[in-house]
Amino acid sequence: MANKLKSAAEVVQSIPSGTHIALGGFAIARNLIAVVHELIRQQKGDLTLSQGVVGLETDLLVGAGLVGHLIMGGGSLDRFGPAHCVNRARETKSLRYEDYTSLSICFRYLAGALGLSYMPIKVLFASEILERLEAGPGASDVKRSTCPFTGEEYVLLRALTPDVSFVHVQIADRDGNCQINGARWANEEQAKAARRLIVVTEQIVPTEFIQRSPERTIIPGHRVEAVIHQPYGALPTCVHGCYDYDADHLRLYVEHAKEPERFKKYLENFVFSCRDHWEYLEKLGGLPRIEELRADPISGY
């Protein structure tokens, strides 16, 4: 049996610049921080990045100048502030950028996951979102059409099939069978739409654990190319049932992200000067801080 256990560094080495990646986080939850830091350390650039609702992970990548094309449905760092780097990039037009909605991105992934080249949808009509898509390079991904059965008008969305999807999960076995606790947003569709699927897991469990509740398996192992076992891999964002978000660090991040020069310092301090995610966790406060953030088993946070 092939060994799927890989480090974030190994996986990122296999990703060429110019890749279309999809990230599985949402605002301040289950962000692929360990992977994104490694993408920044290895300076994988000219990425296409697609995501339903962006958050810290995408803000980091965009701020680091590695994203050439962003396809997203919105996003922020919730009450901690906006996604400053993403917003700045949109304002300065420093990247190609297409705005969608949560459901339309989800349907584009669903089409990809089902092997359909497109899906009809009943949103976007009469909005500036559709207008701008149709007026720009995004026009090749949307088309108005009429249902041949009912005559109803639809927007057809081209399937999104990322080259690589990353999803952060709580539980996986060595074969890559994954369970996700809490809300899953578009993770299942985003994962299954991709050509390559990489999961980062908080915990590796024996397959026997998966077999005890196989109804909970959201991603089956045969679709998974690599499993990165990185506990606390999403910090400072939260992972339901494992740990809370680190509010102090998120505030610190937002303060830095407001200005390009300060953001560079953040990258220097928390990304470039760390060899790996373990070193970064030390900078967050190490084990004592992690114990403060550890979720209680009833509430999950």
Added chain:
Amino acid sequence: MANKLKSAAEVVQSIPSGTHIALGGFAIARNLIAVVHELIRQQKGDLTLSQGVVGLETDLLVGAGLVGHLIMGGGSLDRFGPAHCVNRARETKSLRYEDYTSLSICFRYLAGALGLSYMPIKVLFASEILERLEAGPGASDVKRSTCPFTGEEYVLLRALTPDVSFVHVQIADRDGNCQINGARWANEEQAKAARRLIVVTEQIVPTEFIQRSPERTIIPGHRVEAVIHQPYGALPTCVHGCYDYDADHLRLYVEHAKEPERFKKYLENFVFSCRDHWEYLEKLGGLPRIEELRADPISGY
């Protein structure tokens, strides 16, 4: 809070003849036997019946002459034999009948569940299934079309939106939040495509039980119109984790279903002469037989 708990008899009283119903069983598993017996006792006729893979429940309804239009993807009683009544009806053309496949029925339900009037699919091409659909009244539900993005040829399937879907589940609370153990075939799509959704459950649990593993909720309560609490409601078919199929009774059924006259006797003995499902269970052998069939907690059968 409205009381959703109803008996099978009450629910069936609310179903007019001519209704499009969708049943959630598959061959010899999780069949809606209690509901189907009641439909037969109340002689609800001229039904349209849609189902991915048919089994005993559909064979009973068709044998009783209550189905005017059957939309299905195939089916049998597995090793116990074919679905004799369904097959006889197809041979004698005593009903309008459209043949699909498991996935195409699932996609038709999926379209319905997503509120889409159609879905594209890449099956049925070059088959007699599509040829016959296009040559008959089923032509209004299928259409060949080209993807506007890729130029690829698709079959477009019209959404299936049953008037009433019935699903047999292991666990539900009084609000109708349901968990299904074991494989679910097209149950989720079939349930959510329907205008009215009725569940039959082996067990009623407190909502607190649902809240302990909300990731397992396949059908949320707000979609459910009525909950029929009918333990052993699927016998003689099996319910994973609850009880095994009753092989003796299935053999007895198939022997009767082979011939219309003997089938009438079966209905007389096991349906018409029983006031309700509890009386029917007595005829199957009552509590001693049920204890023989009870699933063991490890294997689930």
Added chain:
Amino acid sequence: MPVTEGTKGRHAQSDIRATEIMAAAGARELHDGEVVVVGLGLPEVASVLAKRTHAPSLATLLETGVMNPRPKDTPVGLPDSRSFYGATCLSGFLDVMGMNLHRGVVDVGFLGALELDRYGNINTTLVKDDSGKVRYVNGSAGGNDVASLAKRVIVIMRHEKRKLPLAVAYLTSPGFVGGRSRQELHLRGGGPSRVITDMAVLGFDAATHAMSVLSLHPGVGLEELKANTGFPLHIPNEIATTPLPTAEELRLLREEIDPTGVHLK
């Protein structure tokens, strides 16, 4: 009971805050047995209040894939674990927004707005300053989806002239664009039905689809309302006074639903 504060101090005649009036007005728009997609903040507070009073079977859905949560701590955002607490179903976009919202079974969508125009068009994407400089804020997320598909939409927001302009700086989520009917716009959902602000409850005129005054909160004058609105309002012959929350509603809001005043400050 606390002394009134915030929101322009318009309710000095009582100790009831504008946010409390808004929450109660929002709750009254929700009927028992309905399905509502809510955002966090006042929409959530209003739906919990409705559930604890006249609408115990209200189903509350969050776009992330959460149904009927009963948070005991205040979430910082939708994906925060705090918003999952007590949920009866945890799934994802496809379930909540595909198989419920797009399916057409969501009665009410409860939204906020950066800007809202007279036809109920919502901007949640960017703001433009007087010089025309653009500052991006967020985007649609589920907003456009909800506005397009829910049977009716309730917007809850502060009443400020710059937030209620003649034309939104970016049309993220459509109402009755250009005063046209929803059918003409190819939109399935019924569109905006209520706007609940800290000054008034507003609706939309059936003929023109333009925003119309339904009731003014106690102490708010019509001229004050007009002066704080960036577009001409449809003024019907009779304008009601928004009912104040009942004593029981106030008790629930202050003691049980938001005791630390996170949303009702």
Added chain:
Amino acid sequence: MPVTEGTKGRHAQSDIRATEIMAAAGARELHDGEVVVVGLGLPEVASVLAKRTHAPSLATLLETGVMNPRPKDTPVGLPDSRSFYGATCLSGFLDVMGMNLHRGVVDVGFLGALELDRYGNINTTLVKDDSGKVRYVNGSAGGNDVASLAKRVIVIMRHEKRKLPLAVAYLTSPGFVGGRSRQELHLRGGGPSRVITDMAVLGFDAATHAMSVLSLHPGVGLEELKANTGFPLHIPNEIATTPLPTAEELRLLREEIDPTGVHLK
């Protein structure tokens, strides 16, 4: 070891049954790391044999929504709980057949047939007797889906003239209909690649798409094969002899995979 029985007694020279040769031949068609959609019976036996020998990472999927089951008792059919035992994922049609098969990640579909014609077209719906009278048997279920979409299809069946006719009585699941390419037929999957019977292993000629003899099981003659086939077979210059199962394969089949001989009788 038991005395050979069944299947026309063609292997009297050894104690190996035709079903065992079929299972081993099926297993050899599966490569490690591949994804296979299997039906119950010999396809399942062959895939388990492959998994226990050269293909430990083979992913086995059942259309009902079952992945990698390890049944310890023999299921009577796909929805039988016995087929769920030990599974690593239990989901449904949409996952297995939508997000895997239609997605294009299924390497092999393993099917049975009531009838199979020279172009690999499968009938699982009905049979016609000589008078033309139709008797329905089943339908497609997932058969057409698998035949349309899997990268390659393996059919495993008894070799009888009436089951291998010139034209199938009903074309349920397409192979190379009319000898045409899969692209011409608008089918994504690669189509039938192997037919494993109790007499031979057959393939399809790359140019004509007609069924072609690859290997004869030990003791089976070419004329005997032709006499039991209802259509002209493509006969290449060289025809191999199907390898017998190894001693280890036989041990696994007889002692571990199907010790009571349900499928290998």
